[in-house]
Amino acid sequence: MDALKLIAADSMKAEVPSFKVGDTVKVDVNIREGERERIQSFEGTVIARKSSGVAETFTVRRVAYGVGVERVFPLHSPNVKGITVIRPGKVRRSKLYYLRDRVGKAAKVKSQIG
Numbered sequence: 001m002d003a004l005k006l007i008a009a010d011s012m013k014a015e016v017p018s019f020k021v022g023d024t025v026k027v028d029v030n031i032r033e034g035e036r037e038r039i040q041s042f043e044g045t046v047i048a049r050k051s052s053g054v055a056e057t058f059t060v061r062r063v064a065y066g067v068g069v070e071r072v073f074p075l076h077s078p079n080v081k082g083i084t085v086i087r088p089g090k091v092r093r094s095k096l097y098y099l100r101d102r103v104g105k106a107a108k109v110k111s112q113i114g
Contacts, residue, residue: 022089047096
């Protein structure tokens, strides 16, 4: 193993929750404000997962007060404290960027039964 892979293996999380594109997830993020730290939740639909290994990221989208908000989270970041799956989704694409153009009920992802 070369040195970069060895360093990357040390910084990866041991247990990564199982979620996929289309799932509604709640991401707990550590926020630093000066010297204080707090945990903030961001709940929305996973619209993309990119890359692999230590550089893997996922994008979560939600609509807050009529405005679409997207955040990209590094999967193995120490600031991402937890990821919980609220509702599994049923999709046929690996990237759900088309949800950006949809409004209201058309922007919802079907729920997976079972």
